[in-house]
Structure formats: C-alpha cells, structure tokens
Amino acid sequence: MTKHTFPENFLWGGAIAANQVEGGWNLDGKGLSVADVASYKPNVDNKDYSAHLSITNEHVKEAILDLSDQDYPKRRGIDFYHHYKADLALFAEMGFKVLRLSIAWTRLFPTGEEMQANEKGVTFYRNVFKEMKKLGIKPIVTLSHYEMPLHLSTTYNGWVNRKVIADFVRFATVCIDEFDDYVDYWLTFNEIDSIHRHPFTTAGIITENSKENEAVQDIYQALHHQFVASALVTKLAHEKNAKNKVGCMLTKLMTYPLTCDPLDVELTLKKNLENNFYTDVQVRGEYPKMIEKSLADRAIKIEMLPEDRKILKENTVDFLSFSYYMSMAESGSPDAERTPGNTVLGVKNPYLESTEWGWQIDPKGLKIALIDLYDRYQIPLMIVENGMGAVDQFVDGQIHDPYRITYFKQHFMQMKAAIDEGVDLIGYTSWAPIDLVSAGTSQMSKRYGFIYVDADDQGVGTYKRSKKDSFYWYKAVIESNGESLFKAI
Numbered sequence: 001m002t003k004h005t006f007p008e009n010f011l012w013g014g015a016i017a018a019n020q021v022e023g024g025w026n027l028d029g030k031g032l033s034v035a036d037v038a039s040y041k042p043n044v045d046n047k048d049y050s051a052h053l054s055i056t057n058e059h060v061k062e063a064i065l066d067l068s069d070q071d072y073p074k075r076r077g078i079d080f081y082h083h084y085k086a087d088l089a090l091f092a093e094m095g096f097k098v099l100r101l102s103i104a105w106t107r108l109f110p111t112g113e114e115m116q117a118n119e120k121g122v123t124f125y126r127n128v129f130k131e132m133k134k135l136g137i138k139p140i141v142t143l144s145h146y147e148m149p150l151h152l153s154t155t156y157n158g159w160v161n162r163k164v165i166a167d168f169v170r171f172a173t174v175c176i177d178e179f180d181d182y183v184d185y186w187l188t189f190n191e192i193d194s195i196h197r198h199p200f201t202t203a204g205i206i207t208e209n210s211k212e213n214e215a216v217q218d219i220y221q222a223l224h225h226q227f228v229a230s231a232l233v234t235k236l237a238h239e240k241n242a243k244n245k246v247g248c249m250l251t252k253l254m255t256y257p258l259t260c261d262p263l264d265v266e267l268t269l270k271k272n273l274e275n276n277f278y279t280d281v282q283v284r285g286e287y288p289k290m291i292e293k294s295l296a297d298r299a300i301k302i303e304m305l306p307e308d309r310k311i312l313k314e315n316t317v318d319f320l321s322f323s324y325y326m327s328m329a330e331s332g333s334p335d336a337e338r339t340p341g342n343t344v345l346g347v348k349n350p351y352l353e354s355t356e357w358g359w360q361i362d363p364k365g366l367k368i369a370l371i372d373l374y375d376r377y378q379i380p381l382m383i384v385e386n387g388m389g390a391v392d393q394f395v396d397g398q399i400h401d402p403y404r405i406t407y408f409k410q411h412f413m414q415m416k417a418a419i420d421e422g423v424d425l426i427g428y429t430s431w432a433p434i435d436l437v438s439a440g441t442s443q444m445s446k447r448y449g450f451i452y453v454d455a456d457d458q459g460v461g462t463y464k465r466s467k468k469d470s471f472y473w474y475k476a477v478i479e480s481n482g483e484s485l486f487k488a489i
C-alpha cells in the first residue's frame with residue numbers, strides 16, 4: 001500500500017526574493033537595482049500586460065531622480081532588512097527545512113562593476129545565514145532574481161553586452177566563497193525564460209535602446225550570455241566544494257490544446273517546446289536543433305565565442321527547479337477568450353477556476369508538469385515557487401484563508417501522486433510564506449503569505465506580522481511530512 005507521507009528528508013519550505021522583501025534600498029552602500037525603478041502597476045495583469053515591456057529611458061531617468069519610495073514599492077518591500085530575525089523565527093516555527101532567498105547583487109556590488117564587494121552587504125547576508133543555521137533552516141540561494149544593478153542596464157543595455165558575464169561571475173564568486181559554510185543549494189537565474197516576457201526585469205534590457213528591429217535579436221543574445229554565465233557559475237560552485245548543488249529555474253507554463261483540433265494540438269506542442277528550450281540548454285548542455293533552425297529562419301544570429309558550446313556542455317545543472325502557478329490553453333481560433341497568467345496571456349480553459357487576478361488554478365497541471373519534466377530530463381526536481389495571490393481580510397482579529405489552504409492542499413495531493421508514480425521530487429518551497437510586494441504589479445494587496453504583513457499598497461501600516469489560518473495548516477503538513485493532508489481539515 002502507498003504510504004501517506006512524502007519521501008524522508010523532503011525539503012519543505014518557502015521562497016522569497018530580496019527585491020520583494022528587503023526594503024532598505026539605499027542603506028549600507030546598496031546601489032540601485034532594476035527593481036528599485038519598478039513602479040506600482042495595480043492593473044497590469046488584467047488590463048495592460050504590455051506595460052511589462054514598456055520600460056523606457058525616460059521612465060528610468062524619472063525614477064532615478066525620485067528619492068522617495070512612494071511610487072516604487074520594491075524599495076520598501078516588507079522591511080525584511082530589519083525584521084529578518086523575527087521572520088526567520090516564524091518560518092522555523094512552521095518547521096521549514098529550507099528557505100529559498102536571493103542575494104541582491106547591488107548590496108554586494110552597487111553598480112556591478114566594482115572589483116571588491118561591499119563588506120556591509122556581505123555582512124548582512126552572513127548574518128541572515130547564521131541565523132538560519134541556528135534555526136536549522138537550510139538556504140537555497142538564487143543569485144539573480146530580477147534585481148541586477150541598474151547601472152549595468154543603463155550603461156550596457158544589461159545582459160546584451162558580454163562583459164556582464166564577468167561582472168556576474170565576480171559577484172557569484174564572492175557569494176560562493178563567503179557563504180560556503182552555510183549554502184549547499186544554488187540557483188543561478190530565476191525564471192531564465194522570462195527574458196522574453198519582461199526583458200528589463202530579467203536582464204536589464206531597455207528595448208528602445210536596441211537598433212531598429214533588433215530587440216528580439218538582443219534578447220536572444222542576452223539569454224545566451226546568461227546561459228554561459230550560469231554554466232560558468234555551476235563550474236565554480238562544483239570546484240569550490242563537492243557538496244554544492246546547482247539548479248536551473250524555469251517558469252513552467254503548462255499549455256493544453258483547447259480542443260482536439262490538430263491545429264490546436266500542434267500550436268500547443270510548439271508552445272511547450274519553446275518552454276522546454278531553456279531547460280534543454282541547462283540540463284542537456286546544448287541548444288535544441290529545432291530552436292537553432294527557428295532562430296536561423298528568423299535571421300537571429302547569436303554571437304558565440306568558440307568555447308561557449310563546450311562550457312555549456314560540460315557544466316550542466318544538478319537539479320531542475322521551477323515555478324508553477326497556473327496553466328493555460330492554446331487555440332488556433334482568433335476568437336478564443338483569453339485570460340492573464342504569470343506575465344502571460346493564455347486562452348481560457350473552461351474547466352478551471354481562476355484567482356482574483358485571473359490566473360487559472362490547475363493542481364492536476366502540476367502533476368502533469370512533474371511527470372513531463374522528469375520523463376524528459378531524469379534529474380531531481382524541486383518546486384521552488386507555487387502559491388496564489390489573494391486579498392485577505394481580518395475577521396474578528398484573525399485571517400481565515402480557506403481558499404489558500406484549498407489551493408495548497410490540492411497541489412500537494414498532486415505532488416504526492418506524481419512522487420508515487422516515480423517522479424524524483426526532492427523539495428517544495430511555497431511562494432511566498434510571508435506577504436511581500438508583487439513582482440508583476442508591485443502590489444502588497446496581492447497576498448501570498450501564511451504570514452500577514454500589515455502594510456498596504458502605499459506602504460502604510462505597522463509592518464506587524466500575524467499568522468493566518470494557513471500558517472497552522474502548513475505547519476501541520478510539514479510536521480507530519482504530508483500525512484495530515486489525508487486527514488479531514
């Protein structure tokens with residue numbers, strides 16, 4: 001009979017990113033990052049998805065001159081910079097084995113071009129890791145999570161310029177050396193595929209700075225530089241210490257054909273192949289043949305140094321991590337109804353419900369994703385983001401969030417089912433265990449946490465932390481290693 005518990009040593013935890021939680025945007029020598037100029041866009045997902053792509057030089061200039069955090073919520077985050085001890089204690093209370101967090105490049109290298117790291121930045125993260133060690137929580141560190149130095153963006157158009165590889169490797173070397181005592185799990189680039197959806201956030205590319213009609217070419221070039229940088233950092237981490245495990249990180253965008261019309265099926269297949277491109281390179285170590293053909297057909301020419309292909313081939317990742325929030329459908333019909341998802345606009349699936357932000361909730365899709373990825377790559381998998389954004393309200397002094405509990409419960413059951421069918425899933429970190437500033441819209445009111453943070457979209461509030469009902473529920477899941485899922489709530 002199948003057991004009701006997850007595998008022994010399963011890595012339960014949560015995930016956050018520096019730019020969405022830390023605040024302290026101008027403290028202790030930190031430089032400006034691309035996140036510090038991201039303005040509040042409450043309706044971006046539902047009404048104006050293209051706003052993600054429309055960062056202009058003018059916008060950036062205006063933001064640099066504005067020294068307040070009023071219109072730039074990621075500058076204040078949830079003030080984790082000052083609350084980290086209490087927040088980590090709450091994660092420990094839930095029983096976290098791991099916490100996925102990122103290191104803000106600009107705390108260590110304010111412009112990205114310094115040759116020596118800012119000691120105060122190093123000290124901050126060392127203190128965070130020390131505290132985690134004390135609490136028995138292992139870090140999973142993302143080196144690049146939407147927070148590259150703004151200077152590299154405005155001066156070099158970000159990752160389009162090959163010199164940024166060396167800047168990133170210098171930053172990563174400091175992290176791997178300085179935090180060797182604390183960190184075993186490293187992720188190089190968060191959602192590396194997202195460069196096509198929001199090139200500024202992911203790679204510092206201001207598309208109006210590309211030559212006419214060369215924005216797409218530039219994006220592929222920048223992506224190639226990130227692939228090479230990721231492989232070089234993987235090599236570094238392996239050479240530094242054999243215990244280091246390095247993973248890639250993909251936005252798993254599950255797409256289904258809306259109907260069994262072969263056209264819908266073909267379009268869907270193509271979408272899913274595109275989504276696999278990134279992990280194909282990072283896990284298999286080479287560009288897929290069909291992607292190369294498609295690039296050539298579109299006259300996109302990636303400049304590579306002679307050694308690049310060898311670097312990619314010899315330094316593949318140890319595990320594959322991904323985010324999973326929603327799924328969507330695809331159709332050949334131009335009239336098919338569309339709905340927003342995680343920085344995508346997909347075709348609406350009539351069988352699924354959606355969150356208040358229109359993202360289609362699909363627990364079974366997570367099982368399908370796990371089987372699909374494991375069958376394709378046969379390496380350990382980690383889910384490093386999954387969760388639902390919702391509006392929470394206090395009733396009699398407590399947040400009752402059955403919708404969140406239901407979301408997680410359904411997803412966990414599908415994870416368990418995938419494991420039972422043979423998938424090697426080694427860990428799960430929810431997005432996010434504590435309310436934080438949304439990446440896409442910069443809202444606080446799009447809440448993901450098991451822990452409520454008293455701050456509104458304007459940053460007004462006491463920043464006091466409170467446990468929601470889901471806090472106790474997740475704690476019970478971890479404590480029983482999943483067995484509590486099989487008992488009535």
Ligand code: BG6
Nearest residue numbers: 017190323342389438439440441
């Ligand atoms: C992921 C990002 O794509 O989605 C996170 O890695 C982000 O940074 C999460 O917060 C949820 O998206 P949003 O826009 O609701 O914050």
